[in-house]
Amino acid sequence: MRSARLLRIRGVVQGVGFRPFVYRLAREHGIAGWVRNDGEGVEVHAEGSPEALDAFVDGFAAPPPAARIASCDVESVPPQGCAGFAIRGSTATGRPTVRISPDLPVCPACLAELLDPADRRHGYPYVNCTDCGPRYSIVLGLPYDRPRTTMRDWPLCPDCAREYDDPLDRRFHAQPVACPACGPGYVLESGGERWEGEEAIARAAQLLCNGGIVAVKGLGGYHLAADAGNAAAVAALRERKFRKEKPFAVMTRDLAAARSLVELDAAAEALLTGAARPIVLAPARRELPGVAPGNRDLGVMLPYTPLHHLLFAAGAPEVLVMTSANRSSEPIAYRDAEAVERLAGLADAFLVGERPIARRVDDSVARAGVLGPVILRRARGYAPGAVARLPLPGPLLAVGADLKNTVTLVVGGEAFVSQHIGDLQNYEAFVAFRETIRDLTAMYGVEEGELTVVHDLHPQYASTAFAQEIPARARLAVQHHRAHVASVLAERGAFEERVLAVALDGTGFGDDGAIWGGELFAGSLAAGFERVGHLRPAVLPGGDAAAEHPVQAAAGFLADLDNLPDLTAPPFSFPVRYLQARELVAKRLRTFPTTSMGRLFDTVAALLGFTRKVTFEGQAAIWLEQLARAAPPAEPLPLPFADGELDTRPLLAAVIEKRRRGGDEAKIARAFHRGLAKGLCQAIAALAEEHRAAAVVLSGGVFQNELLLEDLTALLTPRLPVWSNREVPPNDGGISLGQAALAVREL
Ligand code: ZN
Numbered sequence: 001m002r003s004a005r006l007l008r009i010r011g012v013v014q015g016v017g018f019r020p021f022v023y024r025l026a027r028e029h030g031i032a033g034w035v036r037n038d039g040e041g042v043e044v045h046a047e048g049s050p051e052a053l054d055a056f057v058d059g060f061a062a063p064p065p066a067a068r069i070a071s072c073d074v075e076s077v078p079p080q081g082c083a084g085f086a087i088r089g090s091t092a093t094g095r096p097t098v099r100i101s102p103d104l105p106v107c108p109a110c111l112a113e114l115l116d117p118a119d120r121r122h123g124y125p126y127v128n129c130t131d132c133g134p135r136y137s138i139v140l141g142l143p144y145d146r147p148r149t150t151m152r153d154w155p156l157c158p159d160c161a162r163e164y165d166d167p168l169d170r171r172f173h174a175q176p177v178a179c180p181a182c183g184p185g186y187v188l189e190s191g192g193e194r195w196e197g198e199e200a201i202a203r204a205a206q207l208l209c210n211g212g213i214v215a216v217k218g219l220g221g222y223h224l225a226a227d228a229g230n231a232a233a234v235a236a237l238r239e240r241k242f243r244k245e246k247p248f249a250v251m252t253r254d255l256a257a258a259r260s261l262v263e264l265d266a267a268a269e270a271l272l273t274g275a276a277r278p279i280v281l282a283p284a285r286r287e288l289p290g291v292a293p294g295n296r297d298l299g300v301m302l303p304y305t306p307l308h309h310l311l312f313a314a315g316a317p318e319v320l321v322m323t324s325a326n327r328s329s330e331p332i333a334y335r336d337a338e339a340v341e342r343l344a345g346l347a348d349a350f351l352v353g354e355r356p357i358a359r360r361v362d363d364s365v366a367r368a369g370v371l372g373p374v375i376l377r378r379a380r381g382y383a384p385g386a387v388a389r390l391p392l393p394g395p396l397l398a399v400g401a402d403l404k405n406t407v408t409l410v411v412g413g414e415a416f417v418s419q420h421i422g423d424l425q426n427y428e429a430f431v432a433f434r435e436t437i438r439d440l441t442a443m444y445g446v447e448e449g450e451l452t453v454v455h456d457l458h459p460q461y462a463s464t465a466f467a468q469e470i471p472a473r474a475r476l477a478v479q480h481h482r483a484h485v486a487s488v489l490a491e492r493g494a495f496e497e498r499v500l501a502v503a504l505d506g507t508g509f510g511d512d513g514a515i516w517g518g519e520l521f522a523g524s525l526a527a528g529f530e531r532v533g534h535l536r537p538a539v540l541p542g543g544d545a546a547a548e549h550p551v552q553a554a555a556g557f558l559a560d561l562d563n564l565p566d567l568t569a570p571p572f573s574f575p576v577r578y579l580q581a582r583e584l585v586a587k588r589l590r591t592f593p594t595t596s597m598g599r600l601f602d603t604v605a606a607l608l609g610f611t612r613k614v615t616f617e618g619q620a621a622i623w624l625e626q627l628a629r630a631a632p633p634a635e636p637l638p639l640p641f642a643d644g645e646l647d648t649r650p651l652l653a654a655v656i657e658k659r660r661r662g663g664d665e666a667k668i669a670r671a672f673h674r675g676l677a678k679g680l681c682q683a684i685a686a687l688a689e690e691h692r693a694a695a696v697v698l699s700g701g702v703f704q705n706e707l708l709l710e711d712l713t714a715l716l717t718p719r720l721p722v723w724s725n726r727e728v729p730p731n732d733g734g735i736s737l738g739q740a741a742l743a744v745r746e747l
Pocket residue numbers: 106107108109110111128129130131132133
C-alpha cells in the first residue's frame with residue numbers, strides 16, 4: 001500500500017540545511033518524492049508505506065540546529081508514482097512569508113577546518129556551511145538562493161560546486177560557500193600599503209598588539225578594534241570616536257578569557273555561547289582602564305566570524321575592544337567606500353574583506369536578568385526573526401520611537417522586528433531608518449500603499465513625520481507608554497489577559513501633551529489600557545533638553561518642596577545651571593509638566609553628587625544604580641500612593657535631609673531604590689485588586705535597572721505573576737512591536 005503526504009513547513013527553514021536534512025530523512029525511511037523551497041518556506045511531497053511516512057514525519061521533530069520550525073502542516077494527497085527522492089529548484093510565487101535566518105556564528109566543524117593546516121580552507125576567513133555563517137547580512141531577496149545574495153559575483157570552483165551539489169555534504173546548497181580558489185579575499189590597508197591573505201591578518205594582529213586601532217569588517221558592519229588592556233589605545237579610541245564615557249564592549253579570545261574577565265552564571269554563559277552571540281552584560285572581575293569607566297558591568301562577546309578567530313590565532317591581544325565603527329551617535333559603517341571615508345582618522349589600518357554587506361546589522365546586547373534573559377539591543381543573531389503572531393488582516397508597519405529606533409513589519413500575521421537602527425535625530429540614522437523600511441517591505445513583497453502605518457503620538461518625532469508622509473492605507477497613533485506595555489504582552493501572545501502595567505522611562509508624549517514616564521495602566525491588548533496612576537506631576541524646565549542636565553531636572557522636581565536648602569552650597573554644590581533652571585521654573589518659562597521616572601532618577605543622582613552634564617542617555621540613572629549597589633539593603637524612603645498619584649516629595653525631602661546630615665551616598669541611593677520599589681508595589685497591589693488584574697507588566701527603559709527590578713519583583717511575586725520583556729528590549733527598541741500589537745484592536 002503506497003500513500004502520499006504533502007508537508008508544508010514554515011519558519012526559519014531556508015539557508016539552514018533543511019532540504020538536505022529532508023533528503024537524508026527520506027533516504028533513511030525509503031521515502032520517494034521531492035522537497036523544494038518557496039516563498040512560504042519548504043514544501044515536501046513524500047510517498048511510501050503509511051508506517052514509513054509516519055516515521056518520516058516524526059523525524060521533523062529533530063531539525064537541523066539553525067532551523068526554527070514555526071508550523072508543519074501535513075496533508076494526505078494522491079501518490080504520483082515518484083521514483084527516488086529529489087531536491088527541486090526554488091519557486092518564487094506570491095508574497096514571501098518565509099523567515100530569513102539571522103546570521104550565525106562559525107560552527108565547530110568549520111572552525112576545525114579553518115585551523116587545520118591540511119584543509120583547503122585553512123586560514124580562509126569566509127569558511128562557512130549550512131550550519132553557520134552569514135544569512136540576513138548577505139540576503140538581497142527571497143527565496144534564499146546564491147544569486148539573491150551578495151555572493152552572486154563569485155562563481156563556484158569545481159571543488160566548491162561538488163560540495164554545493166552533493167545532498168550528503170555539509171555544504172549542500174550553503175549559499176555563501178567559498179574557498180581561497182574561488183571566493184572573496186581579505187586585505188589589510190594602512191598608510192597606502194596593502195597586504196593580502198594570511199599576511200593581512202598577521203599584520204593586523206601585530207598592529208593591535210602595538211596599540212593600534214584597526215577597522216575590521218565584520219558580518220553586519222565595521223568594528224574598531226583595539227587592545228582592551230592598553231589604556232593608551234583605549235584613550236586614543238575614545239578621543240577619535242568623540243565618545244567620552246559610554247562603555248565599550250569587548251571581545252575575548254574564548255570562553256576561558258571571558259570567565260576570567262567577568263562573572264558568568266549558567267544563564268549568562270548560555271547567552272554568551274548561544275547562536276546569536278550577543279554582547280552580554282555581566283559584572284566585571286577586574287577593571288580595564290577606560291573601557292567602562294565607573295561601571296560595575298562589562299559588555300563581553302565571543303568571536304563569531306572566522307576572521308575573529310584568525311585574529312586571535314595570529315596573536316591579537318586576548319581581550320579586544322570591539323566597538324561599532326562610527327563617530328559617536330552615527331550608525332555603524334557597513335559599505336566599504338563609505339567606511340574608508342568615514343573612518344579615515346579613526347583607524348590606523350583597515351582589515352577589509354571583499355564580500356559586500358547587504359545591510360547594516362549591529363551587535364546585539366543581552367543580559368541574564370532577574371526575570372530571565374533579556375535582549376537590550378536586538379540586532380545581529382536575532383534580526384529579522386519573527387517575535388510574535390499578531391492577527392492582522394493586511395500588512396502593517398510600525399515605525400517605533402525616535403530613540404533606539406526599531407521598526408516592525410507585520411505580514412501574514414507574523415511580526416518581524418528590525419535590527420536596532422539608532423537615534424533618529426542623527427541624520428545618518430534617519431537615512432538608515434528609511435533604508436531599513438524600504439528593505440523590509442521589499443523583502444516581503446509589500447507595497448507602501450497597502451500598509452497600515454502606526455507611529456508614536458509625539459508630533460515632533462522624525463518617525464511620526466515620516467509615517468505621515470509615506471503612502472499608506474491607514475494611519476494610527478499609539479501613546480508611547482502603552483506601546484511599552486503592549487510589547488510585553490505581544491511577546492507572550494496575551495491578548496485577553498487583564499493586567500496592571502507599569503511603564504517607567506525617560507520621555508514619552510502623553511495623552512494630555514505632558515512629558516510622561518512614570519505611568520500605571522490597567523487593561524489588556526484586547527480592551528486597551530486606561531491610565532490609572534502616575535508619578536505626581538513635576539515641572540521640567542527646558543523640556544526634553546533637561547535630560548542632559550540632572551540639576552536641571554532637580555530644579556523642577558524640587559520646585560515645590562518646603563524648606564529647600566541652598567543646593568549650590570556643600571554638600572550638594574550644584575552648579576549655576578541649577579539656579580538658571582529655577583529661574584525658568586519661577587517664571588514658568590519653557591517649563592513643561594512631567595511624570596518622568598527618568599528625570600526623578602536624575603534628580604536623586606544630582607542630590608547624591610552627579611551634578612555634571614551626562615554624556616550619554618541614561619548615564620545618571622546608571623550611576624545611581626551602581627552607587628546603590630555599593631550599599632547593603634537599607635530602610636526604604638517614603639513614597640506614598642493616594643488618589644492615583646505617587647507623591648515624590650517625601651522621598652526627595654528624605655534624600656536631601658539624609659545627605660545634609662552627612663549620610664553615606666551609597667546608603668541613600670539604596671534606600672531610594674527600596675523606597676521606589678515599595679511605593680510602586682503598594683500602588684500596584686491596590687490598583688491590581690481594584691481592576692482585577694491577573695498579572696503585573698513591567699516595561700520602559702528604567703527597567704534596565706536590575707536593582708529596581710530585583711527589589712520590585714521580590715515584593716510583587718508573592719502576590720502576582722510579573723511579566724517583563726524578553727525578546728524585544730524594555731527600552732524604546734521595543735516600542736515598534738508594542739505599536740503593532742495595539743493596532744490589532746483598532747483594526
Ligand atoms: Zn559551518
